[in-house]
């Protein structure tokens with residue numbers, strides 16, 4: 001899979017060199033291209049923003065650099081993603097869908113956002129997803145893009161060593177994960193649940209499922225419906 005990112009802060013994406021995603025990138029399983037939006041400007045100051053039509057606070061990103069960058073980087077089967085607090089909620093299901101794409105292009109807006117015509121124009125040429133990380137506002141799309149890249153990349157076969165962990169973790173089956181324990185069996189007066197030391201695999205599996213249901217009901221009842 002190839003993932004390209006358009007941003008005015010390419011340094012954010014240095015984190016992609018670390019850990020499992022860094023390894024997958026070195027081995028060629030994932031290919032990243034991080035591009036500075038200012039390279040698609042033509043004025044001396046590399047201007048990417050301007051005041052909003054109709055007035056209001058803040059600045060809006062001008063459409064021309066985005067248009068040129070998308071023309072250069074998007075191909076026929078690209079999925080163009082705009083991280084935005086005004087988007088559809090990014091979920092494990094969407095991560096899973098994106099993980100089967102050949103090419104994703106993440107467009108990171110700043111300030112009060114990108115001129116809406118960029119999204120409208122992109123929709124006429126490519127598959128477009130406007131996606132929100134959650135009901136809160138970040139300073140720009142970069143941190144959201146990093147989270148999306150990590151959630152998607154780890155679903156690409158071969159990126160995570162132990163694929164069983166993908167099946168067992170939170171949200172994979174619509175429930176929160178069961179609690180985990182390791183050695184020592186006693187720590188600061190707290191013991192590991194007896195059942196986990198029993199060696200009875202069927203009973204352990206049943207207990208874990210029960211824990212998942214209880215936790216989800218308590219912490220995220222919205223997921224049960």
Ligand code: ADE
Nearest residue numbers: 083084085132133138144
């Ligand atoms: N950009 C700013 N806030 C965001 C959010 N919550 N999700 C995705 N992109 C964003």
